[in-house]
Amino acid sequence: MKKNKSFFPKIPVIPYEGPGSDNPLAFKHYNPDEVIDGKSMKDHLRFSIAYWHSFRGAGTDPFGSATISRKWEGNSDLVSTAKTRMEAAFEFFQKIQAPFYCFHDRDIAPEGKTLAQSNRNLDAVVAHAKQLQKETGIHLLWGTANLFSNPRYMCGAATNPDASVFAYAAAQVKKALDVTKKLGGENYVFWGGREGYETLLNTNLKREMDHLAQFLHMAVDYAKQIGFKGQFLIEPKPQEPTKHQYDFDVASGIAFLRTYKLDKYFKFNIETNHATLAGHTFQHEIEVAASAGMLGSIDANQGDELLGWDTDQFPTDVKTMTLAMISILKAGGIGTGGFNFDAKLRRPSIGIEDLFYGHIGGMDTYALAFKIARKILSEGKLDQFLVDRYSSYDNGFGKEIEKKKIGFKELEKIALKAREPKPISGRQEYLENLLNQYLYD
């Protein structure tokens, strides 16, 4: 850690004190150095901090202005403020013991009057980031381009009806790929915030989807040209800010990627609150991605049951995260992905310690979920139930169905000869009780 100046002088590196601790500035479950199966928890969980919420979020909402002010903000030289802010961010990443961070191009450096100026600003801050990464050992989990905030993108970026906006967005992603590569980013994310529509009265849906696919192909081609080896990720969301976003959920994302022959280049970055907005559980989205071999990374947060938008709260729901973790571990983990806290403080949580509490809670929740899920999987009771439930497909004509060796005619003969199938209980209540035993033992 840099010794010269501290942005959080009263807050130490957050220690692991275990479940018995009542220190709010300590981890109860996340012990970064604890080795499990030959790998530290830090390497298993690959936690990441979202730059936009934690270092650019100021508590604004559609009804009110900023509530949160940080002492490193406010210098009229925007690039120098961006660099100072980045130093604060890296001190935070170290103190919270997160090995990764993520950003949009415009989070880390100010947009200039021209695209060329924006690129120069970005270059200046990226050089600083590279230096800070080297000094601290913090890595970039993924980079992305903000193709939604500027008014030019009000009708979309790659799906904009105006080709000159498409061109601008292409130039912006080209640069974002350059800087992600420069910083050793392990993934690159596309979240299509405005890649959708407000009304079909002014929208040619087919042309817009074609354009979006073309845009993604161009990104794939450009990555090859510059030798960017990171994983491309699509982050589905059903709506907000648009009425309808084209990559509505993982299933429609898979259909889109396969239709346009993009599936081998992309995986999914699944966000908890986007899953629930789409009317799915978080675990559902993970299972759908995993079933296609396309589970890439996680935007870790949670929504509010009573609010119908993306509230991006810190994850605290152990049951939801445990179920998700079971599916993630069964799928073999998230590879080069990570658990990125795409989560923001509530508007009245204005203290700097709140930023620590939010992340401590999120990291502990995931660490606990990880441990419980591992126990559930190692004891194998839930898994055994599934094995037994489908065992009629393991031999006889069931196996022939799975091997595609049998058709309707043969099955008709079997069914005509056999007795009425005997009903078998689904045992949902038994399984729910079993899960609770693990959660609350």
Ligand code: XLS
């Ligand atoms: C917004 C998205 C966004 C992406 C990155 O809802 O979650 O923050 O993660 O563009």
Ligand code: NI
């Ligand atoms: Ni997100």
Ligand code: NI
């Ligand atoms: Ni989101």
